[in-house]
Every structure is written in structure tokens, then in C-alpha cells.
Amino acid sequence: MNLPDLMARRVVVCCGAGGVGKTTMSAAIGCAAAHQGRRVAVVTIDPARRLAAALGISDLGDTPRQVDLGEIPHGGALWALQLDAKATFDRLIHRHAPDHAAAERILANRIYQHLSRAVAGSQEYMAVERLNELTEDPRFDLIILDTPPAQNALDFLDAPQRMADFIEGKALRMLLSPSAAHGHRGWRMLHAGSSTVFSILERVTGAQLLRDLGDFLQAFDGMYTGFATRAAAVRTLLHSHESAFVIVACPDDAPVREAVALIERLRTDRFPVAGAIMNRVHVTSSAQLDLGALRTAVMPICLGAPDDLIARINDQWIEDQARADSDHEAYVRLAHALGGHEILSVHELDDAPVDVHGLIGLANVLGAATDPPDGTHR
């Protein structure tokens, strides 16, 4: 993966399994790009305020906050924000509602209030909508999107269309009456409960829940086109070469498996995959330890018998080598899945960066990292 190329795009999406360091990498790429003169907004979606911790901003919220990076050349700047799905959804309603009263009617609807606060589904949808908003904001020329910690890391790609479909209410219209699905005959029919399938469903949900749902969907009548257009626009942007997807993994079994699946899915759907970052890679020499030399070395600090200490140092050495070997195997598996694309390796750091200083250090590492010719051993 080529960092300068990545920083020249308009949108960078970091995806991968939970816990691999996506948020940290997003922030580090943001730092690197800001140092190159880009005006960057980093969006994190996680309910836990992780980016805030990494950026040293305690009250990271929906509004972009500028991160103090000290002296930056070429007029670059870095902003960070935390996705607020509810606030984004509310803005989307105001944007598409025909008038203020219509917007307020939706915002007050109980189904809407639950829907807009639901983590699954609406969070992914609003991540993409927030991306849409930020690309329209003249302050930023690069948006970096950290993706939600869903079980399926690509849920967010499908979420806009799925949610738009739900809001269009075609499925419920079909339940209501197959003929109603084709024409806009309004939701008053719901109260009559005309189709068999619908009336069976009603036995389970109770009449009130379906009626509320009907009211909710009625309130959205006429807004669907706006939603669908926006969902399509962001999909086009994400498919274009103004965007880049970066897969983040760490060299453990499950994250690599997820990364491989992600790469396949992105390729199938023709999203631009820029490459991968393998985070927390352990490296060590593959040489065998000479226990005699070790004994000579530690002798001066041993008051008693050195055997126990020597054995423990040797155990550690063997363990570190096993870890490095295992990491190398994981690297090879990811490289195989990526085909021609490069992987940036980031070595296990003493501790994950938790402040701006650490992020800048990591950004430098990313800029300098290249593929090790023979894997992770040096």
C-alpha cells in the first residue's frame, strides 16, 4: 500500500475486525495526511469513545473538533468527530421533509425514536450519511472513515439501501396487499388489514405496533426518493477512485480470516481496495540462543546460581520466536488474499499510541513502512 497515493484520495475507509487498531490507524493516516497539507476529517463510529482517547480530546462529539498537531507545514489540518447516529438521522429528516411540521411529526414518532437510536442498522446507515455530509463540507478535502464494530464488518455497505428500502415501506405494502405495493395508495388501508399474510403477522405483533409502523411510514411518504438518491450518491463515491478501502488486521487467526473475507467481498462488489495494514507484528531473530554465551553475560549480575534466570530468558526467547513465526504465517495468508496489493507492517509497539504524539510517531512509521522482502523476520 502506498501512503502518498492513499492521502491523495477524497475518502479513505478503514475496515477490519474489532480490536485490530482501526481507529488508531484512521487517526494516524489522518495525522500523516495533515502533515502533507491535506485538510482531514476523521470519523469514528464506535459507541466507545476510542478516537477521543487516542487524540487526547475528551469531549469528542458529532461536531468536528480540530486536533492540535502543533506546527504543521503546507496549511494542513486535522479534525476528529464521533458519529452521533441520532443527530445525523435528525438532520437527514430535516433535509428531506417537505416542511418543518412534517419533520417534527417524524422526530416525535415512537418508532422513529427507537429506529434512530438502534445501534444495529441505523448506526451503519448514519456512518455513510455522515460521510455524505462531510464530503459537502468545504473545510475538508479528505474524509477518513473508521467503520463500526459490526460482526459483519461490511454491514455498513448494505445499510443505506436496506434502511432506505425499509423506509420506503415496500415490504409492508406488500404484506398489506400485493396490489398496494405498486401504487401509492396510502397507509389508511393498514387499519383495514386486508391481506392474509398481514393479518397473520398482526396476530403476533398486536394491532397497535403495526399501526404505529404504518403511521411512521406514512409520515415518510414522498421522502423516499431523497433518501434513495443520497444512498446511491454515496455508493457511487465509494466505488470511484476518489475513494480507497484499507483493510486493517493484526496477525491473529480470526482478524486475518475476517480481513480475507473483507477483501473478497470488496473485490466482488468492485470497491477500490488500496491495500492493507498489518498491525502489531512481532519480529525477532530466528537464531538459536547460545546458552553458554548467555551464562557468561548474566553471570556478573547473578548472586546465586544463574540457571533459573537463564532458563527463563531462553523460554522468553523461544516464545518470542514462536510469536514472530506465527505472525509471519498470518502475514503470508493476508498477502496471498491481497494478490498484487502491498501490506504495510506495523511492529508491535511498546504500547498502543494514546495521544497525538504517539499518532504522529505511528504516521511516520506508516510512511516509512514497506513490505519486508522476506516477511517479518529481520
Added chain:
Amino acid sequence: MTISPAGYDLGDRRLIFVLGKGGVGKSVVSSTLGMMWAARGQRVIIAEVANQHRLSEVFATHDAPPNVATELAPHLWGISIDVDRSTQEYLASQIKIRPLVDLLVRSRAFHTFAAAAPGLAELVTLGKIWELAVSLEGGHPVWDKVIVDCPATGHGIALLRTAGNVTQLAAHGPVRDQAHRIEEVVMHPSATGIVVVARPEELPVSEAIDAITELRRDNFPIAATVMNAHIEMRFSHEEAHALADIVAADRVTDAALHGARAAHRRQVRADGHLAHFTQATHLTPLILPDIGPGPITPARLAALAARCAAQVIR
């Protein structure tokens, strides 16, 4: 949560939710607890959600069909909860008239609706979990422990909240009644316990602390906390200090001495994260050691379960 001098007591709680940030080892902790209780003769089932099949990989039961309890080891069972099947099972239990169920399930409109309805997947998943926890056979519970390997923190808490949300949304009807019964079980500290997992790193620890604050605020029953992949002391402070003064004659020995000091630094940092976690939550976590690289195997899980058993009374 009680900790006596003899160790942790998770009580007779039948339903255990294992929660934590992605990558902290929720699956490992779920399996470890499962193996520990199974070794004590309890009938245990571990439930995986959202299309996860890690257990079948670890225990090499690859052909296990979704939504079917599969024996992994003596007394230990696994199930991967499938949303479509659970929806059908749920409808069958509610509607009770088979042809009507078939009509609904075969209808394309219903599938479109079910796929898009927000929260439906969580509700049927939680419903299936609840059913495992309350199912009886001959007057006795089918399972002594139902362990849920939750999705990452935010989605895991959303799963726990699902029943309460539905209770608020639906004023009456079978869905509401069932959601209410589920909510009662999930919120009851003698029936349910949440196990919050962290590992000794900055961000997983802060996410676990936040999760505990949120769970406490909303009266969710926390049963235990776990510090997974803790790094055990191999070198004392004195040794690490002394090793820093040595100059080795060759490069490999030097690298090994460097490795020992780095290991010590990791121990110290892990202890710092553990201390921070304990101080911020006023909870003493169960400690599970780092098992190093490589695939998780039943034998490694059994070793972890033995470590866990030494700290847990029941």
C-alpha cells in the same frame, strides 16, 4: 458480584452474557467458563450469535447445522443462532397453526419485511437465548448454564436492551408479552449475569470501564469481570534492572537480553492497566493468562478452564 477469600461466586445464574470490545477474547472466555462448569458436571451450552461459528472451528464440529445444539465435549454443547430459523421457530410458537406459519414464511413480502425491520434480528436472537435458558425437561432445566458469546460492546449492549425496547414500543400483543418475559429474566440478578471482558491494554480497558458504567446505570446484573490475556511475571523488577546493565558479547545474546527486558516492560504495563481497571470499577477481575500465538484448541481451553476454576467457587 461476590468475591469471598475462597474466590469468585457467580451464583446459580443460568444465563451468562460475555461482553467486551472486539478482539479481547470473548469467545475464549465463553469457552473457558463453559469448560470449567462442564468439568464440574453441569450441562452447559454456549450460544454464538450473528453467524459466528468459532466454536465449531475450535472443536472441529464443522457440519453442525445452525440453531441446533451440538455436543462439543462431555457436558458442553454449542449452538450458533441463526436469525431466519429463529424467526420461523418464534412464529411457529406464537401462531401455533402450522399452515398459517408456512404461508407467512413462504411469503416474499414477509422476508423483505423481516430483513429490513430494525431490531428484529436482535429480538429473535435474544428470544432464542431466553428459550434455552428457561426450557425444561421432566421438570428440570435442560441447561444449567447458557453462555452467550456477545457481539462487540456496543452491539452486545444493544442485544441486552432489545427486550426492553420492544416492551416500550408495543403496547400489547404476543410480541410485547414475550419481550416482557425476556426482559424480566435478562434484568434479574439471580437469573442472569453479565461478564465484562477486557485485556490489559489502554483502549480495551477504557471500553470495559465505560460498559460497566453504562450497565450499572441501567441496572443490568454484572456477574464478574475478566482480565484476559494477562501477562504473567517472568522477570522481577530487580532482574530487569540488572539485565539493563549487561553488555553481551554477541548479537543474539544481546537480542535475548533485550527480549527479556521488553517482556518485563509488558508485564509492568499490563499490571498498570489491571490496577487502573480495578480502581475505576471497584471490581476485582478474574485473571486469565496470555496463551500466546497459534490456534485455540480444546486442550488449551481446558488448561485455561483449570486456571479459571482455581478462582471461581461456582
